[in-house]
Amino acid sequence: MDKEVTIYDIAKNIGVSPTTVSRALNNHPAVKEKTKKKIFQAAAEMGYQSNVFAANLRSKKTNNIGVIVPSLNSSFQASVLAGMEKVANEAGYNLVITQSLESSEKEIANTRSMFKSRVDGLIVSLASEAEQLEHFEPFHKKGIPVLFYDRIANSRDSVGVTIDNIQSAQLATNHLIDQGCKKIVHVLGSTKISVYAERLKGFKYALIDKGIEFNEDQIIVLNEINENAAEFVIDKVLQMNPLPDGLFVSNDACAASCMNQLIQKGIRVPEDIAIVGFNNEVISRLVQPKITTINYPGFEMGEVAMKNLINYLDESETTLLQNTNKITLRSDLIIRESSIRR
Amino acid sequence: MDKEVTIYDIAKNIGVSPTTVSRALNNHPAVKEKTKKKIFQAAAEMGYQSNVFAANLRSKKTNNIGVIVPSLNSSFQASVLAGMEKVANEAGYNLVITQSLESSEKEIANTRSMFKSRVDGLIVSLASEAEQLEHFEPFHKKGIPVLFYDRIANSRDSVGVTIDNIQSAQLATNHLIDQGCKKIVHVLGSTKISVYAERLKGFKYALIDKGIEFNEDQIIVLNEINENAAEFVIDKVLQMNPLPDGLFVSNDACAASCMNQLIQKGIRVPEDIAIVGFNNEVISRLVQPKITTINYPGFEMGEVAMKNLINYLDESETTLLQNTNKITLRSDLIIRESSIRR
Numbered sequence: 001m002d003k004e005v006t007i008y009d010i011a012k013n014i015g016v017s018p019t020t021v022s023r024a025l026n027n028h029p030a031v032k033e034k035t036k037k038k039i040f041q042a043a044a045e046m047g048y049q050s051n052v053f054a055a056n057l058r059s060k061k062t063n064n065i066g067v068i069v070p071s072l073n074s075s076f077q078a079s080v081l082a083g084m085e086k087v088a089n090e091a092g093y094n095l096v097i098t099q100s101l102e103s104s105e106k107e108i109a110n111t112r113s114m115f116k117s118r119v120d121g122l123i124v125s126l127a128s129e130a131e132q133l134e135h136f137e138p139f140h141k142k143g144i145p146v147l148f149y150d151r152i153a154n155s156r157d158s159v160g161v162t163i164d165n166i167q168s169a170q171l172a173t174n175h176l177i178d179q180g181c182k183k184i185v186h187v188l189g190s191t192k193i194s195v196y197a198e199r200l201k202g203f204k205y206a207l208i209d210k211g212i213e214f215n216e217d218q219i220i221v222l223n224e225i226n227e228n229a230a231e232f233v234i235d236k237v238l239q240m241n242p243l244p245d246g247l248f249v250s251n252d253a254c255a256a257s258c259m260n261q262l263i264q265k266g267i268r269v270p271e272d273i274a275i276v277g278f279n280n281e282v283i284s285r286l287v288q289p290k291i292t293t294i295n296y297p298g299f300e301m302g303e304v305a306m307k308n309l310i311n312y313l314d315e316s317e318t319t320l321l322q323n324t325n326k327i328t329l330r331s332d333l334i335i336r337e338s339s340i341r342r
Numbered sequence: 343m344d345k346e347v348t349i350y351d352i353a354k355n356i357g358v359s360p361t362t363v364s365r366a367l368n369n370h371p372a373v374k375e376k377t378k379k380k381i382f383q384a385a386a387e388m389g390y391q392s393n394v395f396a397a398n399l400r401s402k403k404t405n406n407i408g409v410i411v412p413s414l415n416s417s418f419q420a421s422v423l424a425g426m427e428k429v430a431n432e433a434g435y436n437l438v439i440t441q442s443l444e445s446s447e448k449e450i451a452n453t454r455s456m457f458k459s460r461v462d463g464l465i466v467s468l469a470s471e472a473e474q475l476e477h478f479e480p481f482h483k484k485g486i487p488v489l490f491y492d493r494i495a496n497s498r499d500s501v502g503v504t505i506d507n508i509q510s511a512q513l514a515t516n517h518l519i520d521q522g523c524k525k526i527v528h529v530l531g532s533t534k535i536s537v538y539a540e541r542l543k544g545f546k547y548a549l550i551d552k553g554i555e556f557n558e559d560q561i562i563v564l565n566e567i568n569e570n571a572a573e574f575v576i577d578k579v580l581q582m583n584p585l586p587d588g589l590f591v592s593n594d595a596c597a598a599s600c601m602n603q604l605i606q607k608g609i610r611v612p613e614d615i616a617i618v619g620f621n622n623e624v625i626s627r628l629v630q631p632k633i634t635t636i637n638y639p640g641f642e643m644g645e646v647a648m649k650n651l652i653n654y655l656d657e658s659e660t661t662l663l664q665n666t667n668k669i670t671l672r673s674d675l676i677i678r679e680s681s682i683r684r
Binding site for chain 2: 064077095097098253263283286299
């Protein structure tokens with residue numbers, strides 16, 4: 001453990017007297033609010049942990065739980081948040097929500113802001129760029145629980161709720177192979193994001209298992225995998241020779257949009273190209289043909305993550321996720337018209 | 343204004359001495375945390391406003407802004423929240439988000455919880471059931487700004503950001519009439535929700551303006567207007583005699599789902615029945631035929647609401663919404679294949 005931070009360290013750091021620091025930490029009215037704020041911030045950032053300050057922090061239990069999502073503007077995240085909010089609300093907690101917009105810089109700023117506003121716990125789905133996890137250290141030091149979901153951290157000590165992305169991608173790819181597809185293209189987001197990296201593995205594993213050769217040109221990686229990327233994707237697909245006969249797209253909105261592009265160009269789905277999406281969003285059920293997809297239980301994931309965090313905060317569990325460091329939710333393949341060729 | 347609350351009132355209410363109350367409000371370490379918390383809560387609930395307590399509250403500016411949405415699980419709300427978060431984050435504020443799940447009771451509980459956690463401001467889209475606004479009184483009394491969006495309050499003093507729902511519905515209905523529709527059915531959510539009540543007005547006004555007779559059976563009111571309601575809606579529509587030739591559905595997911603039901607039953611869209619939706623959600627662009635809809639600028643609405651609230655909090659504006667009590671954003675009709683018959 002690091003050397004204990006004292007009020008003398010804080011005083012030196014800010015340039016005030018130790019008495020002022022002591023008074024401020026005890027919320028004495030003689031200290032100006034501005035100075036008090038400065039001292040509190042410094043104390044928090046430096047990891048100051050006197051009993052009084054700790055008690056003070058405890059007394060200031062905010063009943064707020066911080067949630068950092070990559071983007072609020074996503075139907076998957078919307079259902080996760082709905083699940084979280086339901087559980088939190090029933091237990092008397094509020095959600096403090098920010099979005100990293102896939103930027104590591106913004107994620108770091110968000111965690112800092114969450115720390116300053118003293119959330120009781122933190123739930124995070126990592127930004128694509130996030131490769132370092134040091135910005136969660138202040139939380140660990142203070143004993144504030146941090147729980148990941150969907151895009152979980154790759155470190156030994158991290159805890160999180162996820163689905164088996166490798167297995168799900170294997171299910172999807174195997175299904176396309178079973179439908180007679182010989183050349184399958186996989187469309188995914190940045191492999192810096194764990195879920196896409198894992199699905200890519202699953203895709204490759206499925207090909208290997210069936211003895212099908214894999215070429216790098218079967219992979220189309222997008223910066224943002226959504227509705228707007230479809231034109232780019234289908235342009236690339238149509239330049240391939242021979243044409244692929246299967247498309248596994250790691251997101252339903254993008255899959256639906258790709259399907260539309262193909263149909264517009266006179267290509268039949270599933271006869272010429274079979275399509276499988278991911279997430280089981282509303283859109284996958286409303287397009288024609290309906291899209292085969294992986295059911296990703298977002299609402300349930302939100303519920304499970306929040307329940308585990310709150311059980312820990314309310315001390316009905318002594319460890320986060322009850323002594324495991326990962327909860328894997330069940331995900332299934334839902335077969336619909338977009339892929340049925342046999 | 344009400345009679346000023348004193349520390350004697352608080353002491354009496356909780357059953358402790360006035361000295362204890364005074365000490366607690368000054369955050370004196372001699373008072374137990376549990377008691378302190380009780381006293382702070384009582385003071386807040388009773389509207390106690392001594393200078394010290396006010397200063398204390400000011401010093402505790404949380405930089406949190408409360409947002410109460412009817413449901414997080416909605417693509418419209420997801421884009422509104424994304425817009426809000428972007429502006430808030432840039433200005434150094436966090437969002438504290440809860441969902442009322444269309445229940446007035448839950449909305450009241452949510453506002454109480456927001457008040458207790460001392461949000462700096464509150465942004466609300468009202469629950470369908472919400473008919474009374476008394477639960478916002480504690481905020482008004484403390485000078486904490488409350489701003490409505492989308493579903494705004496009908497009271498003189500309320501401020502909000504909205505679109506012109508009457509005019510939008512007139513645009514949609516006029517378009518169907520122009521396309522030769524003689525019998526148009528309007529599918530909407532509960533008229534307890536202001537936006538649906540207003541769109542219904544717009545629908546009726548458009549018919550009146552064109553001298554078209556209106557019958558009550560042209561209205562299908564749903565408790566929840568979403569994907570799942572389509573079967574019920576289309577069952578009702580197909581029992582009508584004569585069949586309608588136009589459908590104006592107040593939500594794109596429901597419109598898309600209704601369209602699917604019609605096509606499944608062998609009815610052609612737009613030839614037999616033309617369809618217009620509402621919101622311009624992604625889904626309206628990806629189904630076949632693409633759905634004519636009203637562009638509802640959710641992201642922009644979130645931005646505008648948050649910007650105005652923060653301008654007020656940061657004192658660059660002295661009144662909320664710069665002396666108007668309503669900002670109306672532009673909404674447009676986007677014409678696509680689902681309604682073009684001429």
